[in-house]
Amino acid sequence: MTLCEENFRTLAENSAHGWLIHEAQSKRILWANKKACEAFKYTIEELQALKAHHMSSQDSNYRREMGIAWLQTAVVSGHNRRIWKYQDKNGVDFLTEAFATLVDLKGTGPVLLVEFRILRDSDAMPTPPKWMEDTLDKIMTHTSSGIMLLNKENRVEDASPLAANLFGYSVPDILNKHVAELAVPDVDLEAERVKAELMKPEGTVDIRFKVSNKFGVLRWLAGTLDNIVDEGSLLRVLTVRDISGKVEWEKRNAYQEVNLQYLSRYNAMGDMAMILAHDLGQPLAAATNYLGGVSKRLAETTSEGRGITYGIEQAKKQLQRASDIVNSVKRYVRRIESTTSVFDLREAVEESLYFARLRAEEKGVVIVSDFHPDKLMVKGESVLIGQVIINICMNALDEIALPSTEEKTMVLKTERDEKKASILVSDQGRGMKEMPADLLAAGAFSSKEDGSGIGLIISEHIAQRHGGHITYEPNYPQGTTVRITLPLVD
The missing domain is CATH 1.10.287.130 (Signal transduction histidine kinase, dimerisation/phosphotransfer (DHp) domain)
Incomplete structure (x- = not known):
């Protein structure tokens, strides 16, 4: 069943939440539902003409720059939420819990869907400023990304509590400080290349920060520094998140x-x-x-x-x-004694896929996996089997990343045939129709300009030492499927 435009509008108009749709780049309002119009006391046409400071509270905590920075965080990370205080046509403030989500609409491009619900239980709350501050801190603490406003000299003008905490400070402690004073960036912000990028109206720079606290514990942050043009003025927003685990x-x-x-x-x-x-x-x-x-x-x-x-x-x-x-x-x-053991082949495949996905993400390739439901127990060295899987996957990813390969997808499957297990890695690249399989196994072939084929021969030797073999089959409708077959143990 498909939803036509009329049905979509019916759903939106009957939602209990207000909907505001912003253009992702300019942040201007494209559309609003009935609930939003009632909250702001504006028509859709009037809302479309408004700017951020016309519809936000005049409280310093809800400055126009902070609102745009909050929306930009959703553009970078895909979603964001926070407490936000709006202002209606009569100048009356109303507090909301707002959710911003990046959506790519067909024929329109990327937009931000902001859903908000009005918080009306003010009688049961503590004093509004204290309640708002505590709630904001709590929500920002559980939000993955922190935001900072920087001036053209990359000094901090404002920041969310989470952003300051990620750098190991409180918000007052980092105001007016250069961002390079807070942590060690992997990008020289004074380099000509970086300056040239940040001179562009919509320039963006990706940065990693190494943060060390007083106990010597390291934390790694990933940041995106964006220029945003709003009403002729330039805002510089730094979105940061903790990537220490990564x-x-x-x-x-x-x-x-x-x-x-x-x-x-x-x-x-x-x-x-x-x-x-x-x-x-x-x-x-x-x-x-x-x-x-x-x-x-x-x-x-x-x-x-x-x-x-x-x-x-x-x-x-x-x-x-x-x-x-x-x-x-x-x-x-x-x-030489081999450190052999009995292990589940799926575990070796999943561990190898993690490294393959890192490469795939860089090359814009999607990896689709399809695992056999049963455990596939094999005997051997899991590290060496992992080396074979990684080598085959990396070759496939390099082939898929070529401009001539239209389908940017790699498929990895595991199968079981009686007492044998197979790992199949498939791509829809150029294929290997002109190269006999025995030459592939002998390491006499490489499709890379500077390749020697040594990876294939090492992989084949490792498979043979484990009682298995590697075969190269045509994929449908085009490309290659590499099959790694290993014997199962009881």
Whole structure:
């Protein structure tokens, strides 16, 4: 069932809340429902002509700049809520609890839907200023983003309690301070590139802050500094939120990637050592035999013959020494103990997907996952299996991110077939129709300009060591599906 415009208006007009629809960029009012018009005592046409300071309380806590900053926070984060005091046509203030949500309307573009309900229980409240202040603090404390108003020199003119608290201060303590005095930004606000961006009427800069309290505990904040033009004047709004948890995950991700690269090199080193030990052992033994035969045929009666024999014997000793080294490498590689365990394949996939989603977010790719409902228990090294999954996912994401790939979606599925489990990674990129699967498995192929294919061969070796294999299949309607198959354990 679809809702036509008439039905939508019927729903809006019968809502118990007032609705104000603002244009996301300019913040001007586009539409209001009946409840909002009754609250403000204006018609829709009159509301459309109003500016923020015409319909907000003259109380300093509800200045025009704070109202615009609050709406801009919703533009940045997608939603916001707070206590706000409006003023009707007769100059009477009314207190509301307002919710702002960013909505992308087809044919109109992004707008802000502000829903508000009037708080009328004033008789049961403490004195209005105290009640309003406590309630505002409580709501802002539970809101994910704090807001700060900065002047053109990036000094704080006003801030929400949450924003000040995120920096470890109270609101009075941070007024007139340069934002760089409150924390360490990862962007030089005095750099020419940043200044040029902030000179634009609607310039925006993303910043990360490292905040350290008196106990040495670090906190990381993500901030968005926006310029907003309102009635010819320029406002600078900084929206901040705590991302300490995300940064810790990124640190763990970086550590995991370094560790996985080490394990991959370690694994490849073992493979190459085995190849050296196997392939060099035979020619070394053959060379020793040939030298032995030559030494028997040489006459030892002359001094020249004895000199040649001595040289051959020394060569044989060096060859024997090389053979001993190769054999010792072979024994060492065979003694390496693998830290194997039985684990649920889904856990390894989900952990790997976290890192893949970080890359996907950067590249604008959506990851769709479809997991088998049962546990898929496999035996092996979960870190190495995770390395295979990440490697395959990263290759797919790089392919999807290409301008020639229209469908910016990667699909990851897990399946079960009797005693085998499979992980399928699919994209709708260029595909691999011209490259035989055996060359892919041998690491002889890479679609990247500077690629060597070593990631594929390492992944294949890891899968083989776990009793599995990797296959490359065409995806429908186009692209590639990489299937990682591993044996299940009881």
